[in-house]
Amino acid sequence: MDYEAGTYQKLPIKQYPARELGETAEGRYWRRFLSPATAKQAGAVNYLEFCPVRPYNLAVTSSTRVLVYDGATRSLHRTINRFKDKAYSASWRADGKLLVAGGQDGIVQLFDVGSRSLLRQFKAHKRPVHVARFDPGRMHVLSGGDDATVRWWDVSEGKQVSRWEGHSDYVRAAAVNPAAHGTWATGGYDHVCKVWDARSAQSVLSVDHGAPIEAVAFFPSGSVLVTAGGTQVRVWDLFGGGRELACLSNHQKTVTCVTVSPNAGPDSSAAPRLLTGALDGHLKASVREGVYELERFQVTHIQKYPGPILSLGLSGDAGLLAVGLADGTLTVRKHAKPRADPAKAGILVGRRSRRAPALTAATYRYFIRGQSSKAAAKDSVIAAERKAALATHDKFLRKFRYRDALDAALSTRRAEVVASVVEELAARGGLSSALSSRDAAGLGPLLDHMRRNINDPRHAPQLAALAHRLLDVYGGSEALTGMLPALTLLLERVELELRAQDGLTRVQGMLGPLLAASVGAC
Known part of the structure; x- marks a missing residue:
């Protein structure tokens, strides 16, 4: 016996949950990084930093030189050779015109990037200076050395303003709070990270990392501090009096560098992104999850490099990723951002905008006009009867x-x-x-x-x-x-x-x- 198609209900096919999760926005972000451009340096790449302004030039500190790479072409742009011994921690001023760097001889030097001329020398440290940072206000420099002191310098006068004492071992890391420019964090080999008020030159908070601290960083909100050292990365709540939020043990060897991206970048909804590099040659990206008392970090991406990682950096638009290795290899990867649709973005195609041809009976569009029109809220819609297509x-x-x-x-x-x-x-x-x-x-x-x-x-x-x-x-x-x-x-x-x-x-x-x-x- 046969029945009419209208009386038979098609068999619904069972729907199962996917065996694997679909690609996320974070996965698309990492997948679109192009092949790295590599350059061999004279020595280990101990520090690198992207310029805060476009085109995000890259300052690389290696051996006795500071090299500046063009952010657009990833080619060498400037070389600064003004160091008698090893150079450390070349850092940009907020406008990208000046660089400050420490040295093995204990001298902090200030350079003009355009002319490569030496503008200032700050001499007070008794031992090598591994940390030199510009204040966001552009008129002060912070430096930390192996003499266990942190010093605050006035750029215009070329003099030391204050000396911050509190560490009992080498000072190897420093970062400024992006939400409160007068607040700094410094980390040392005494396992302690101190938070300082630059106005009073006093430590307002101390946290014990439990291992020699190699790097520190702030989250964009300024309320969360990250310390890295040993095989662990610890996350602290500053508003909670230095309460530990998380302890990440994702690396097998010493974590040497950490950075927090203030920008999620193209094709990603995860912001901010925490990047860590270690002597095990792994770069790992983590994303913060959780609200209030429940805090955890999920590793979303892992990259393996052929040698121990000493430094890493991510540009302000999250479109350039640079990694420096202990063997002197510098790798810079560029993100292939998806091209915008000219029609959606309102961009003219070619030299002139394309005009739609006149709608006449001589065109095919004339006979299919109205098919893509949508009904208004007050219109009555009559569904067309369609014959069931049966499998x-x-x-x-x-x-x-x-x-x-x-x-x-x-x-x-x-x-x-x-x-x-x-x-x-x-x-x-x-x-x-x-x-x-x-x-x-x-x-x-x-x-x-x-x-x-x-x-x-x-x-x-x-x-x-x-x-x-x-x-x-x-x-x-x-x-x-x-x-x-x-x-x-x-x-x-x-x-x-x-x-x-x-x-x-x-x-x-x-x-x-x-x-x-x-x-x-x-």
Whole structure:
């Protein structure tokens, strides 16, 4: 008996959750970085920093030189050779016109980038100066040295304004609070990070990192401080009196550098982004999650480099990523930003804007006009009656030809279609008739489908029940002899899955105590 198409409801295909998560905006951001441009330096790249203004030129400190690379072309633009010994920590002024750098001889030097001329020398440190930073106000410089002191200099007068004492070992890191320019954080090998008020030259807060501090950074809000040293990165809540928010132990060796991107960059909704580099050669990107008391950081990207990482930087627009290695290799990767649609952005195509041709009967658009128009809120919409387009298995189900419906579903080689048809046949009581009276050739597609999907947890329960039904129907028949090779392959697939599950259970049991111990260590 046949029924009209209008009285038959199409079989809904089962929808399963995706086995893998789709690509996120963060994943697209990292995937669109182009191949790196590399340059070999005379010595280890101990520090690098992008200019705060476009085109985001890059200052690289290596050996006895400071090199400036053009942010647009990634080629060498300037070389400053004014150091008698090793140079350290060349940093930009906010307008990108001046550079300040420390040195092995304990002298802090100030340079004009355009002319490469030496403008100032600050001499007060007794030991090497590894930290030199410009104040956002442009008129002061902060420096930290191996003499365990932090000094505050006036650029216009070339004199020391104040000396900040409180560290008991080398000072190797410093950062200014982006939300409060008079607040600085310094970290030293005494395991302590101190927060200073530049106006009073007094320490207002101290936190113990638990290892020699190699780098410090602020989040854009200014309320969260990051310290890096040893194999751990710690996150502190400044408004909470220095309360520790998180302890990240994602690296196997000493974390040497850390930076926080104030800009999420193109194709990314995750801001800010925390980047860390370590002597294990890994660069890891983490994103902050959580609100109020619940704080955690999720690693979203990992890059492996051929040597220990000493320095890293991300440009202000998150479009350039630079990494410096201990062997003197400098790599700069540029982000391939997606091009804007000229039609959406309102950009003229070519020299003149394209005009739409006149709408006359001589054009094809004249005969399809109005098809893309949308109904207004007050318009009455009359839905056009469309004939149901039935799939092959639906046509057979409509005619109660259950065996043909099952064969049609198997021919699609889509597991969700087969699962839907088998479930419908079981509900109608026609599964036995669909399976019976088959020879070995007729059972082949069904057994092949079971072998391919028996280890999928979404389909395993249904296929296991279907296998039992087959054995009940064909037990002791001649068709069973022809099914033996296929049944043997199915059995091997099941045994392989059981061994894999057993191995995963053992690994889970071993990882449990290790994870608990690592959490306790933090």
